[in-house]
Amino acid sequence: MRGNHVIAEAAIRAGCRFYFGYPITPQNEIPEYMSERLSKIEGGVFIQAESEIASIHMVIGASMAGGRVMTSSSGPGISLKQEGISFLSALELPAVIVNMSRGGPGLGNIAPSQSDYFQATRGGGHGDYRTIVLAPNSCQEAGDLTYKSFDLADKYRIPVLILGDGMLGQMMEPVELPPEIPVKRLPPKEWTITGAKGRPSRFIRSLILDPFEEEEHNWKLMRKYEKISKEELLWETFSIEDAKMIVVAFGTAARIAKGAIKRVREEGLKVGLFRPISLWPFPTKILKEISRKVKHLFVFEMNMGQMVEDVKLAVDGGAEIHFYGRPGGIIPTPLEISRIISSYYYQKKLG
């Protein structure tokens, strides 16, 4: 199955019954698939909205009503959605947002790129907030993480971002899909806006004029973020036991890096891979531990250097960090990366 289709199907199986979107390449297969699937499910709602802004606010409405809801877009469209993402965070509403990112800034192109890392992991819109950001690197993982993200969103009442790129969205791989959850069996939500029947009326708002109250609201969000930072870390390692140098890469770049590592391993270079899967929360602690043993980290991204800042913060001077990036939608080959890795490896006299 194609990555975009896997994400859409996994969402349905996780109980997503509401999808609001707007066309943009390279994620159009998601709304196309959702429109078809949701039209055949009782209670399923699909709207192709008039804009990205409208679609994210429809997400807010359906989430207030208690539904499992998703939207998807790519770079420029995600920029438009930032208003709503900030509101989702402030209103503490669960939602799943997919960014199949592309070359930027501006209109850029539709080729795979990782240039939206900062936007995704720093919140992206106005205000002091974070969203959970998960970065799958295969179709299987795209399905698994989408499925999981609905649970995370409900558990913490937080928007969850799936950060992929055009390559993940278009690539086809065999996939084992998760089982379908009956919507009726999902845990009830005690905070939704459904009409004040047999209970006092409620409201959900983000306007808190009193600075002391707003500060407390921010601290409340912060405490939630701290809990997530402890409990929801995801990462993968590959060949790090004997490694003298470790490549740090996420998503598509990690696939290419793994191919490159297999190449240099054949030549006897002791190189491993560390792949953050949750980009926020970033697996800081484990990377810090790794840097106690391995003193050379090679960060590879399909951008001009964004995650490398999180790597530097994590190791806090504890290891030497080298960066290699290809922005603009270029997909480097494993061969290219393997050459850069070995040249750095030998320069540092590791082999």
Place this chain on the structure above:
Amino acid sequence: MKKVFSRPKSIKKNPFHYCPGCGHSIIHRVIGEVIDELGIQEITIGVPPAGCAVLAYFYFDVDMGEASHGRAAAVATGLKRALPDRIVFTYQGDGDIAAIGTAETIHAASRGENFTTIFVNNGVYGMTGGQMAPTTILGQNTTTSPGGRKERRDGFPIPLSEMLAVAKGSAYIERTAVNSPSNILKTKRAIEKAFRAQMRGLGFSLVEILSPCPTNWKMSPVEACHWIDEVMVKHFPLGVIKDITGEKKDVN
């Protein structure tokens, strides 16, 4: 002793924060009365705006979900599609609905989204201090149209309700005012009709209410009420703009 006048059940016991002579408190009360009379308090969900009425959730005793500036129609779409058997209304000002939220509103009407919009038109951005609004009439003085709105410099005011009447998905659209007791009664009837259209599933309904803003118009409350009659209605004529409900027209 028989009680002949009291606070509607759907309005909370919080004192309104609105300026003296402001139309919002009257409109809140009228909506509350309609919700009570239709017996829909337990199934009604309101979407307050950004603007003077941003705190509407302190006054309406129904479930309320806040929208960001201009997005009430989109939030209401999400709510109503998820809960089709509830009654959903948005409460929006002129800047909210006819400037930043134009796209959301026109498309919601065009899709025939089955919710009701209360559109409070006072011709200025009230909360931010009286700047020019999309409905500021030509010649009207605001803090960002010094010397009065000029079409060459500032463009023309937008007749949003007339535009929405063109949309195939809209069912009921009426313009009223709250500057006199008889107009207030008409407003109440219009709101009731709009809610009933929604309850019958007829599509998008909207009541535009010309509402006084003495503070930003720099008038006394009485002057503001007169100004609506003497000036504002010439640009925004009162009456039913679209009605596909098939219900009997009001005699007056």
Place this chain on the structure above:
Amino acid sequence: MLIKTVFSGFGGQGIILMGYLLATGGMYEGKNVTCLPSYGAEVRGGTANCTVVISKEEIASPVASEPDYAVVMNTPAMVRFQNQVQTGGIIFINSSLIEIRPIRGDLEIIEVPLNELSKQLGGNKATNMIMLGTFIRKTGLVSLETMINVIKDTFGNRPGIFKLNKTALSIGYNYLE
């Protein structure tokens, strides 16, 4: 075993479909596969390409640095990929459309006159399927039976198209006899 193949040609020549069918065939035979197509505006009228990796082990990168095989359906595709194929690899050339030939001496070249072969089908039809037939015969990457099953599952609900594609596949397959 880790075999990387690039399919390339004009958008509309059925390039992505060739890749999809090969990858599906690999999956039917219990192997790991990835299929990475070009997409968007690129596939309409321009040059389309599709990278398929078939392997017994986990596939690290779906991107091929040096493909084992290249299937080129037009001249730009040939120019683009002839130097990327690894030593000892095979290039399959649509010789009806491509006049130039690779100058490298370390590759095997299979020329397939697709237009001529497709005359048996009554005109320029299903040339991609003829090429795919030749490709699986030469490489043995998936069996003919598997590929027929794949085509059946893909086009089964349209018997005419299934029959045409199946015939085209065998024309290509038997071309190398």
